[in-house]
Amino acid sequence: MSTMLWLIPLIPLIGAIINGTIGPKLGERISSGIAILSVIGAFIAAITVVSGVSSSAGHSVESDAVAWMTVPGTSLSIPFSFHVDPLNGGMLLVITGVGALIHIYSASYMHGDKGFSRYFAYLNLFVFFMAVLVMAGNLPLLFVGWEGVGLASYLLIGFWQEKWSATQAAKKAFIVNRIGDVALLIAMFIMFREFKTLNLYGDSGILTQLSSASTLHVQTGVATVIALLLFGGAAGKSAQLPLFVWLPDAMEGPTPVSALIHAATMVTAGVYLVCRFHLLFEMSPLALQVVAWTGGLTALVAACTGVAQWDIKKVLAYSTVSQLGLMFVACGCGAFTAAMFHVTTHAFFKALLFLGAGAVIHALHGEQDMRKMGGLASKIKSTHLLVLVGTIAIAGIPPLAGFWSKDEILLAAFDHNKPVYGLAAATSALTAFYMWRMYMLTFQGKSRVDEHTAHHLHLPDARIVLPLSILGVLSVLAGFLNAPAVGMHFYSDWLAPVISSPEHSHNSGLVMGISVLVAFVASAMSVAKYKNVSPESMEKSGAIFAFFGSAMRIDDIYAAVVVKPLTGLATWSSLSVERNGARGILRMGHSTVEGLGKTVRRWQSGVVGDYILSMAFALIVIISIVLVTGTRGGN
Amino acid sequence: MSVPLNYYIVLSMVLFALGIAGVTTRRNPILIFMSIELMLNAVNLSLIAFGRYLGDAGGQMLTIFVMAVAAAEVSVGLGILIAIFRTKDNVDVDVLNGLKG
Numbered sequence: 001m002s003t004m005l006w007l008i009p010l011i012p013l014i015g016a017i018i019n020g021t022i023g024p025k026l027g028e029r030i031s032s033g034i035a036i037l038s039v040i041g042a043f044i045a046a047i048t049v050v051s052g053v054s055s056s057a058g059h060s061v062e063s064d065a066v067a068w069m070t071v072p073g074t075s076l077s078i079p080f081s082f083h084v085d086p087l088n089g090g091m092l093l094v095i096t097g098v099g100a101l102i103h104i105y106s107a108s109y110m111h112g113d114k115g116f117s118r119y120f121a122y123l124n125l126f127v128f129f130m131a132v133l134v135m136a137g138n139l140p141l142l143f144v145g146w147e148g149v150g151l152a153s154y155l156l157i158g159f160w161q162e163k164w165s166a167t168q169a170a171k172k173a174f175i176v177n178r179i180g181d182v183a184l185l186i187a188m189f190i191m192f193r194e195f196k197t198l199n200l201y202g203d204s205g206i207l208t209q210l211s212s213a214s215t216l217h218v219q220t221g222v223a224t225v226i227a228l229l230l231f232g233g234a235a236g237k238s239a240q241l242p243l244f245v246w247l248p249d250a251m252e253g254p255t256p257v258s259a260l261i262h263a264a265t266m267v268t269a270g271v272y273l274v275c276r277f278h279l280l281f282e283m284s285p286l287a288l289q290v291v292a293w294t295g296g297l298t299a300l301v302a303a304c305t306g307v308a309q310w311d312i313k314k315v316l317a318y319s320t321v322s323q324l325g326l327m328f329v330a331c332g333c334g335a336f337t338a339a340m341f342h343v344t345t346h347a348f349f350k351a352l353l354f355l356g357a358g359a360v361i362h363a364l365h366g367e368q369d370m371r372k373m374g375g376l377a378s379k380i381k382s383t384h385l386l387v388l389v390g391t392i393a394i395a396g397i398p399p400l401a402g403f404w405s406k407d408e409i410l411l412a413a414f415d416h417n418k419p420v421y422g423l424a425a426a427t428s429a430l431t432a433f434y435m436w437r438m439y440m441l442t443f444q445g446k447s448r449v450d451e452h453t454a455h456h457l458h459l460p461d462a463r464i465v466l467p468l469s470i471l472g473v474l475s476v477l478a479g480f481l482n483a484p485a486v487g488m489h490f491y492s493d494w495l496a497p498v499i500s501s502p503e504h505s506h507n508s509g510l511v512m513g514i515s516v517l518v519a520f521v522a523s524a525m526s527v528a529k530y531k532n533v534s535p536e537s538m539e540k541s542g543a544i545f546a547f548f549g550s551a552m553r554i555d556d557i558y559a560a561v562v563v564k565p566l567t568g569l570a571t572w573s574s575l576s577v578e579r580n581g582a583r584g585i586l587r588m589g590h591s592t593v594e595g596l597g598k599t600v601r602r603w604q605s606g607v608v609g610d611y612i613l614s615m616a617f618a619l620i621v622i623i624s625i626v627l628v629t630g631t632r633g634g635n
Numbered sequence: 636m637s638v639p640l641n642y643y644i645v646l647s648m649v650l651f652a653l654g655i656a657g658v659t660t661r662r663n664p665i666l667i668f669m670s671i672e673l674m675l676n677a678v679n680l681s682l683i684a685f686g687r688y689l690g691d692a693g694g695q696m697l698t699i700f701v702m703a704v705a706a707a708e709v710s711v712g713l714g715i716l717i718a719i720f721r722t723k724d725n726v727d728v729d730v731l732n733g734l735k736g
Contacts, residue, residue: 606732609659616655 004052005063005082007045008092009131011038016124023117032107035120039103039127043096050089059497060085062137062201069140075196081137083201087340087498088134090491091272094347095134098264099127101467105355106256108463109362119159119254126152130265134272139188139198139206142273146184146237149266150177156261157253169249176246180236184273187229194218194226200276210279220284227280227287230273231294238270238324241298245555247321251313255358258313263320263354264347271327271343278336278499292332292413296423299325301552303430307437308549310538311368312357315438318551319394320350322427326409329424335412336499337492341482342409344491345401348478349393352471356387359460359468360442364453370438371538375447379457382465384443386472391439393475395432396519403515404479411511428515429522436526441533448535485512643684650677664716664726668709675705 015038023031053061065079084092103123110119129152133145150173158170191206192198195218199205209216234240239247250262261267274281274291281287299322306318323346330339361368363380377384393400396407406428413421447454460468482491485508492501547553603614650673657670679698686694720726 604735606735608728608731609662612655613659616659 002061002063004045004049005061005084005135008042008049008082008096008135009128011041011045012124012127012131014038016121016128019117019121019124023121026117028107028111028116031117031120032103032110035124036100036103036107038124039096039100042127042131043093043100046089046092046096049084050093053084053086053089054494060201065137076192076198078138078140078198080141081199082135083137084135085201085498086494086496087275088272090340090344090494091134091268092131094344095127095130095265098347098351098471099123099130099260101470102256102260102264102351102355104463105259105358105467106254108461109256109358110254115159119156122152122155122159123257123260126156126261126266130269133269136200137202138200139191142200143181143184143188146233146269147181149261149269150174150181150237153177153250153261153266156257157250159253159257163252166252169246169252173246173250176243177236180233180243180270183229183231183236184233187226187233190222190226190229194222207276207279210277210283218283223280224284224287227277227284228290230277230280231287231291234270234273234328235294236270237273238267238328239298239321240270240294240325240328241301242554244298244302244321245551245558248314248317248551251311251317255313255354255361258317259351259354259358262317263350267320267324268327268343268347271324271331271339274328274331275336275340275499278331281331282334288332288334289417290332291328292417292420295325295328295330295332296413296420296427297325298322299329299427300423300430303427303434304548305551306434307430308545309434310370312360312370312373312438312442313354313368315370315434316350316354316357319353319431319435322431323350323394326406326424326427329413329420330409332420333409333412333416335408337482337495337501338405338408338412340495340499341491342405344481345393345405345475345478348471349390349400349402349475352386352468352475353390353394355464355468355471356383356390359383359464360387362464363457363459364449365456365458367449367453370441371535372448372450373442374445374449375443376449377443379454380459383460383468386465386468387439387443389472389475391435395435395523396428396515397432397523398516399479399483401475401477401479403519404483407485407512407515408482410515411505411508414507414511415505425514425518429518432519432522433526436523437530440527440530445531445533484508640684640688644681647677647681647684650674650680662727662729664712664728667728668712672705672709675701 015035018034019026019031026034049061053059061084063082065081068078068080070077103120106119106123110116113119126149129145129148131145133142133149136142136145154170154174157173158167160166188198195206195209197204197206200207202208236243247262247267251258253262281291302318302321302325306315306322309315309318323342327339327342327346330336330342359380360373360376360383363376363383364373367373389400393402396403398404410421410424410428413424480486480488482489484492489501495501550556654670654672654674654677657673658667661667661670679701682694682698682701684694686692686697716726719731723731725731
């Protein structure tokens with residue numbers, strides 16, 4: 001069993017190495033085949049491992065610990081070790097399963113790209129790092145995965161290196177993430193001081209220490225600091241206020257990448273981290289408040305922004321930020337099961353929507369502007385149907401997946417934090433509104449596609465439709481994994497060994513009623529408003545629309561507060577410090593050498609006679625010296 | 636009564652100096668070659684004189700080597716000279732300063 005654990009990250013790593021080295025020589029078929037099979041292999045290994053989890057003692061599977069770093073004289077010993085329990089087991093299945101589907105989709109989507117094998121090498125590398133992140137048995141190994149997925153994200157956002165905006169977006173994602181990572185690192189330092197170990201599991205592991213409250217001597221204040229720093233790291237990775245600005249820009253990458261990394265898996269790593277340390281968060285009411293409010297505000301801000309987007313991928317990007325906010329609302333209200341459940345269902349329907357959007361973009365030869373879409377329902381039927389399923393799911397209309405998972409979150413918020421419930425409910429309404437807006441603008445109404453493109457639509461092939469269909473089925477059915485209202489609680493039972501479910505709330509009927517009403521009303525309003533929208537009305541947009549469209553100008557605030565002063569400092573040091581200071585010293589050195597060279601070069605006249613004369617004179621000088629001093633040879 | 640060694644050495648020195656003077660002052664490559672031959676033969680003369688003085692056949696042997704190498708050197712040199720003339724239309728060594736630094 002422990003060998004299987006090693007296989008989960010190793011198979012994609014081997015795939016990445018093969019594609020990264022000899023990939024370009026293999027051709028598209030073999031290159032994508034290796035990548036797809038390696039992720040499917042990891043998926044099979046993950047199924048084997050996870051199916052062994054429930055039957056094993058302590059509901060977890062641990063790998064052997066291979067020595068990595070030890071500091072003599074201290075308790076710091078960091079091995080390579082993996083650990084799978086119900087919490088990260090579920091994540092693993094989503095990562096490798098959805099990952100495999102997106103690999104299959106990519107093989108068609110990226111067909112003909114000159115970086116085909118490079119793309120698959122990066123994608124496999126991502127799966128490797130993501131598996132390391134969730135399976136890591138100690139914090140430094142988790143951090144390796146954490147940084148690794150950041151690297152893979154950077155590489156894939158900037159995949160089309162010749163596009164200036166793509167490289168800028170990649171840098172932005174990397175740098176903004178670093179801010180969160182520093183917080184995570186500091187959290188690790190403090191945790192080592194408090195717990196004397198960085199191992200998460202086992203007899204002396206941090207989580208074990210946290211679970212035995214009687215012997216725990218960590219003060220609430222310290223717990224709050226650690227929890228807030230951990231949340232800082234999570235806010236960077238999971239795109240929460242104020243660090244969410246990188247995620248919308250990350251849409252510069254290929255669409256399947258947006259689906260896998262920037263919707264389904266990597267961005268949920270922050271939620272996973274918070275859920276992993278839920279015992280710590282539960283120690284600190286303040287930290288929970290911060291998490292809930294940050295999540296709620298992010299959800300609302302991003303949802304408002306999503307309403308005012310014309311780019312189909314940007315709608316989905318802000319929707320992702322908003323849904324991640326809802327997950328943190330769940331965490332902040334102590335409903336960690338609901339958060340993880342929403343991670344899972346969101347992975348399905350958001351991947352479905354992104355891949356569907358990718359299919360639309362692919363069909364329209366790269367057009368992403370919804371003002372140039374419309375009326376596509378009859379043209380690309382299969383895609384239309386599946387995106388419709390995804391839209392219903394995310395809009396929170398029962399009985400699809402999004403309804404059940406979102407309802408759990410809203411219920412928890414209603415019970416624990418009424419103002420945040422208000423934010424979350426408003427977010428749900430806006431979500432339904434902008435998702436139907438996206439659907440109507442893309443698929444219904446009159447076609448605004450230009451003549452040439454309309455006649456040469458790229459129809460999706462089987463490798464695109466198959467993953468979409470599987471995700472579509474999952475988006476419909478996954479909600480029943482945890483639908484307490486109809487007596488299904490498989491998921492909370494599954495997570496019970498790690499996260500105990502909160503007691504059943506008596507408000508569930510009321511909250512569910514409000515949710516359903518809100519979802520239907522918002523959807524109906526959106527459909528009515530965008531049913532027969534005229535092209536002219538799209539061109540003019542008011543000041544409010546522009547304000548929301550630019551995400552409340554948060555990017556501009558960053559530009560003014562951070563980027564501009566930094567650029568100013570850099571320009572100043574380039575002009576004064578570098579040009580006059582450092583370069584002056586260098587210039588002194590080189591001008592000396594240059595002057596010497598100028599003098600000496602006159603000797604080399606190119607005239608043979610001169611050389612011979614020099615030789616003769618030198619000979620005379622040498623002979624005279626020998627004669628005068630009387631020295632001959634060496635002895 | 637044989638000629639003393641000194642005479643040979645002085646003659647050799649004089650010939651060598653004339654050779655150097657010729658090589659450095661002449662501008663025509665042919666004349667430079669002749670001057671080089673003069674220097675080589677001055678050395679040959681001293682070699683034979685020393686060989687004879689010391690009763691050693693090595694001096695004569697070396698001289699024959701020098702003559703053979705000199706013949707080869709002249710043929711190569713003249714070949715280069717013709718090649719230069721063909722490309723540059725000129726063999727004045729003061730003008731041929733393409734290696735000027």
